[in-house]
Amino acid sequence: MESSVAATAPEQMRADLAEQLSARKWIKTSVIDAAFRAVPRHLFAPAGTTLQAAYADDVVITKKNAEGRTCSSISAPWLQAYMLEQAVLRPGSRVLEIGSGGYNAALIAEVVGSAGTVVSLDIDADVVANARAALDRAGYPQVQVVHGDGELGHAAGGPYDAVIVTVNASDIPPAWTEQLAPGGRLVAPVRMRANTRCLTLQRHGDHLIATAALQCGFVPMQGQGRDPGRSTPLRGDDIVLAVDDPSTTVDAEALVAALRTPRAEVWPPVTAQVDEAGVFESIHLWLASQSRPYGALTVDRERVTDLLDPDNRFVCPTLLTADSFAHLTLRQPERGVYQFGAHGFGPGGAALADDLAELIMAWDETHRHGPGPRITVHPAGAPIPATRSVRLLVPRRHTTVAITWPDERHDREDQV
Ligand SMILES: C[S@@+](CC[C@H](N)C(=O)[O-])C[C@H]1O[C@@H](n2cnc3c(N)ncnc32)[C@H](O)[C@@H]1O
Structure with missing residues (x-):
């Protein structure tokens, strides 16, 4: 009797979590709902994590650095659901996840199915080893876990229909856009003047246009792209x-x-x-x-x-x-x-x-009641058409992010 309660409890908790995320509109589609119901999140959490903590709509810390700061975690389910919905994954999609842990990669694997490809990349050898072990344990041997610096992406597995970045970036390195398939989506948390927004970006000619932006927080990027501000x-x-x-x-x-x-x-x-x-x-x-x-x-x-x-x-x-x-x-x-x-x-x-x-x-x-700012990402040094609207330019090593607040009082033409 006890063992059957223990065996069904995580399933019920997954179902409850999926229902909560749907009620709060983080989950919008049945494929993402099914993924949250299927993947055993507790198998990706450190030993000793209670089921309650594993299935709460909250971050699970998996590693701290020498200064005691969190450097790896399983992200909060609401944010994972949001990013997966933004990536618009389909059966057969090829996906690169930057920043691993295993759980989010397993969710992606559920959505893209056996015809799809999931590459999950992390700079930290411990995270890579733990993600590999947990994915095998949970039944996702097909997910490729790669040890490397996300700044360079993983060209060997591309081009990708979606690149999902789960670490806080201050810039968009060229690899992320170069490794995107035509029409592909880059979903990445980008820091702009100390404010981080999860941007959904699509390529338009030489620049990227954000189709959505949501306030969020992630652990900071290490490696070549490290820039804590x-x-x-x-x-x-x-x-x-x-x-x-x-x-x-x-x-x-x-x-x-x-x-x-x-x-x-x-x-x-x-x-x-x-x-x-x-x-x-x-x-x-x-x-x-x-x-x-x-x-x-x-x-x-x-x-x-x-x-x-x-x-x-x-x-x-x-x-x-x-x-x-x-x-x-x-x-x-x-x-x-x-x-x-x-x-x-x-x-x-x-x-x-x-x-x-x-x-x-x-x-x-x-x-306040308008469409919100228009966020575009341009190669560093590329000309950005002038505007009389309020605009912040965030110059980084590889790109300049432009945040433009459209203003009907100004000519439409002078907006990017
Ligand atoms: C929030 S965790 C990823 C969470 C994970 N996607 C999940 O399943 O919930 C962020 C990860 O990014 C990794 N990371 C930091 N800098 C990186 C870089 N330059 N390239 C790849 N991974 C990086 C960290 O080691 C950490 O494991």
């Missing part, structure tokens, strides 16, 4: 400022001194419903898209209640000068409603808070 602790790990632009200098001492000054507050009349979809993603990327020195604060909320009240504890949009900063904040004027505000610190904190409030209002008036 700059993080400046302002109070140990309690307050850390991430700055992505090489041209923006951060004077940590001056910003620490700014923290000790009285706070300036500005509350523009812009509110959002607590459960309003996409609103934070939109305002964050809008604020990051401005041509001003910009950073993102990560804050341990409980340990800094006396100092900072960021809108988001992981990525809080922040405008900067040499000795001052202003960040996005929120208050709840009534139940179920947030009001956006700006908190400024330092000698120029009040002016920066005013500036941030103006930007919040401009977003509310012009972009």
Whole structure:
């Protein structure tokens, strides 16, 4: 009796997880639903992981590096489901997964079937060995697990109908697009000015166009593409400022001194419903898209209640000068409603808070209800047609990402 309960429990938990993901619209198609019901996620988790933890809609950490930071994990099911739906896989598809572990590769193998090809690549020999063993144990010997640097892709198995990147990148190396079959999709988390979005990219001539962008987080890329950005602790790990632009200098001492000054507050009349979809993603990327020195604060909320009240504890949009900063904040004027505000610190904190409030209002008036920004990826150095719309260019080694906020007041022709 006990053994039959133990044998059926994981199946029931998989079914429950699939139902949850469908109810929350992360799973949209029956093939992805079937994959989540089929693959035994617990067989890919480290020994000692409970079934509850293996089938929760959450990350399972599988490895930490020498500094104690997570360098490998089984990604959260909602994000895996989203990425698989975005990749639009079919029976017979050829897929390259960059960043392995085995579980996601097994999901892909379920969808592409025996006529398909799955290559799963990881830079870490331990991850490769564990993924291989778990895939064999779970019944997916056909998945190829390759040890290598994802920056170079895996040309031998290409061209691929989809390249799915499950590690945080700051750039799109040429291999990822070169190894895509015509019409193929590249689904990759890309960091743009400290904001990571999972981009679904398709090739159009010499550039890529994002057809979808979703806020997400992944472990950072190692190897040739390693580019963690700059993080400046302002109070140990309690307050850390991430700055992505090489041209923006951060004077940590001056910003620490700014923290000790009285706070300036500005509350523009812009509110959002607590459960309003996409609103934070939109305002964050809008604020990051401005041509001003910009950073993102990560804050341990409980340990800094006396100092900072960021809108988001992981990525809080922040405008900067040499000795001052202003960040996005929120208050709840009534139940179920947030009001956006700006908190400024330092000698120029009040002016920066005013500036941030103006930007919040401009977003509310012009972009909040629009189609969102257009995100395109161009080879580094390639000409990008000019526009009068607000646009951020993120220059990296291989590419320039352009985030353009279409504005009906400007000519349509001057958008990329
Ligand atoms: C979040 S885990 C992958 C999760 C996995 N796809 C799953 O089944 O859920 C990210 C992985 O990327 C790997 N990684 C980091 N840099 C890499 C690189 N340059 N090339 C290939 N893999 C890399 C890490 O070793 C880690 O195992």
